[in-house]
Amino acid sequence: MRLELRGLTKRFGSLLANDRIDLAVAPGEIHCLLGENGAGKSTLMNMLYGLLQPDAGEILLDGRALRVLSPGDAIAAGIGMVHQHFMLVPVFTVAENLMLGREPTKGFVLDRAAARRRVRELSERYGLPVDPDALVSRLSVGEQQRVEILKALSHEVSVLILDEPTAVLTPQEIDELMGVLRTIASGGASIIFITHKLREVTAIADRITVIRRGAVVATVAPDTPESELAELMVGRSVELVVAKTPAAPRGPALRVRELTVVDAAGAVVVDDLTFDIDGGEIVGIAGVVGNGQSELVHALLGLRAPVRGSIAVRGRELTGLGPRQHLAAGIGYVPEDRSHDGYIGSFSVAENLVLDLVDRPEFSRRGILSPTAVRRNASRRVAEFDIRTQSVEEPVRSLSGGNQQKIVLAREMSRPLAVLIAGQPTRGLDVGSIEFVHGRIVRERDQGTAVLIVSSELDEIYALADRIIVMYRGRIVGIVGPQTPRDRLGLMMAGGSGGDDDA
Numbered sequence: 001m002r003l004e005l006r007g008l009t010k011r012f013g014s015l016l017a018n019d020r021i022d023l024a025v026a027p028g029e030i031h032c033l034l035g036e037n038g039a040g041k042s043t044l045m046n047m048l049y050g051l052l053q054p055d056a057g058e059i060l061l062d063g064r065a066l067r068v069l070s071p072g073d074a075i076a077a078g079i080g081m082v083h084q085h086f087m088l089v090p091v092f093t094v095a096e097n098l099m100l101g102r103e104p105t106k107g108f109v110l111d112r113a114a115a116r117r118r119v120r121e122l123s124e125r126y127g128l129p130v131d132p133d134a135l136v137s138r139l140s141v142g143e144q145q146r147v148e149i150l151k152a153l154s155h156e157v158s159v160l161i162l163d164e165p166t167a168v169l170t171p172q173e174i175d176e177l178m179g180v181l182r183t184i185a186s187g188g189a190s191i192i193f194i195t196h197k198l199r200e201v202t203a204i205a206d207r208i209t210v211i212r213r214g215a216v217v218a219t220v221a222p223d224t225p226e227s228e229l230a231e232l233m234v235g236r237s238v239e240l241v242v243a244k245t246p247a248a249p250r251g252p253a254l255r256v257r258e259l260t261v262v263d264a265a266g267a268v269v270v271d272d273l274t275f276d277i278d279g280g281e282i283v284g285i286a287g288v289v290g291n292g293q294s295e296l297v298h299a300l301l302g303l304r305a306p307v308r309g310s311i312a313v314r315g316r317e318l319t320g321l322g323p324r325q326h327l328a329a330g331i332g333y334v335p336e337d338r339s340h341d342g343y344i345g346s347f348s349v350a351e352n353l354v355l356d357l358v359d360r361p362e363f364s365r366r367g368i369l370s371p372t373a374v375r376r377n378a379s380r381r382v383a384e385f386d387i388r389t390q391s392v393e394e395p396v397r398s399l400s401g402g403n404q405q406k407i408v409l410a411r412e413m414s415r416p417l418a419v420l421i422a423g424q425p426t427r428g429l430d431v432g433s434i435e436f437v438h439g440r441i442v443r444e445r446d447q448g449t450a451v452l453i454v455s456s457e458l459d460e461i462y463a464l465a466d467r468i469i470v471m472y473r474g475r476i477v478g479i480v481g482p483q484t485p486r487d488r489l490g491l492m493m494a495g496g497s498g499g500d501d502d503a
Ligand SMILES: Nc1ncnc2c1ncn2[C@@H]1O[C@H](COP(=O)(O)OP(=O)(O)O)[C@@H](O)[C@H]1O
Pocket: 012, 015, 017, 035, 036, 037, 038, 039, 040, 041, 042, 043, 044
């Protein structure tokens, strides 16, 4: 069926999230919707799926206007959606999740045999293997996504929407997904594939529509150069490659030996890790989220005591000491979840810029904070890090994600560091802010700091890392150089041995 959106408009208060959007998708077409975070992609799809009601505009299927007041209406019209955040019930099995809301019943009992059969049949038809009896909570994220897709396909779909489906997948899983989408499209269904990753659109799309600030800026062919797509997305030309000379290592700054950490249940989550990071180099930790990276970072910060092994910064033994001593030893930290650990939303920009520096002599005397010194520091950092804010008195909560992240970076980089640890430093940021944050991280390296980057985005690892450590199930699978091909890294991220190379 031919889908057409005409003039779709959605406001949230004073924010115009979608501004008269036109979009046409042909049967069998894979149409990519490309745009930065906050551009309005999910809003548009939520209107198509009946989760939001448009303020103006219409949705047409084969030329007939369609009213979509709920996801039920969308499903009945043949529109399926795989959400950005999975919506499965973890304590249910795959078959139970697929049948939720419309169980095939035998009398009053759920017909489990029929449900299982249906899962097998769909799995086979689309080449998406899953065990119908597996508990969803036991599945990897890649497998959970397969279930989400099967669930959408368990209804007759003529339009399938996937909202940022690759965020949590390994490169191999992404390739598999692309194959599955091709199969579905070749059966005549239209696919709307939402992403902010340029590599993906050029690989999969038949056509690409770029959305910026709620409006369509262009619909282009997939052979459009990535630089051009980036410019359409951002509205100005962007540096896609981080300018960076080879690392000039200055001797070990961080030394980790046989580090072992267990979780609350006593399971080993960081398993016997040994590595060094030199001052002046960036080491990237690659791995699918949930393979011990967060626990490693927490141990390095003294937030979690290891059960075995040691951590030393510039020769100073830190094992068993708390976060204060770790920070005092020269560790800077840009947390993965910045809204939780990085800043205090109700505090002003100026206050957040001195959060863990308040006992330093330049800001306070005999325990009394100097408002002038705090404000002067803030003005300097705001200018230096190009933080967009009305004033330094504004609460950080009301700034955009990119500017909040710059505040965390500005604060952490405003004292001399031996080691900088950054978790997912650019997650959720727009391309312009990513460019800036990457530039500052490289500059920190060039000043002699040892940098540890944890990222599930291979593009980010490749952009920054001088060496790459791959983690899987709490262990180091390999330590490799930055030239290591993507498919080899992908295999290692899935636990396959990649072995160590010359790095
Ligand atoms: N329910 C909502 N209420 C208020 N603002 C919203 C809501 N949903 C989205 N927004 C805002 O609308 C804009 C577009 O968001 P979204 O469609 O999620 O973007 P994208 O999916 O492209 O990242 C953003 O500025 C976002 O903060």
